[in-house]
Amino acid sequence: MLITTTENIPGKNYEIIGEVFGLTTNSKNVVRNIGAGLKNIVGGEIKAYTEMQEESRELAIQRLKENAKNMGADAIVMMRFDSGSIGTDMQSVAAYGTAVKFINNSPL
Template identity: 75%
Template sequence: MLISTTENIGKNYEVLGEVFGVTTQSRNIGSNISASLKNLVGGEIKGYTQMLHNSREESIGRMKKEAENKGADAIVMMRFDSGSIGSDMQSVVAYGTAVKFNQ
């Protein structure tokens, strides 16, 4: 399935509606300890980076599944949104517009 951040994908299509996928991940104790140490010396917190990467992939997969259930051929205008829940959880949402190609 084509997933694009743009509206114009070079094909005519019918809009089926909004689709989204959401996931919430918690940081593990090892990442929390590493983050505390990195606060002192600086640098990338690889455990958090990996968690956010995995969250984005999971949210895209869920959005894609919802679009497939609507009979979509593509998703246009895809975006991400994210936010913290408490001090140790991160929520990531992928959303866009499901479309069906005109024949």
């Protein structure tokens, strides 16, 4: 499944099918949360949360692709991410875009 953040796919004609989404909410375990809290005191990257963000983005993209495939799409254009925190230890990520179906304009 082709995914692009641009509006147009060079050399392709397509029709719009509709909006597609991939959503996930993740949290880390208590031990990692304690470690992250300690790291917050001294500063620096909190790797457990960086890993959680990466995992969340990948899962959101997988779900986005599944949603588009179920709609019969060939590609997704204008893909974007949105994220936010829920409480102090949960991260929500939404991947969204427009599902499109390629149109074959070649002569018969």
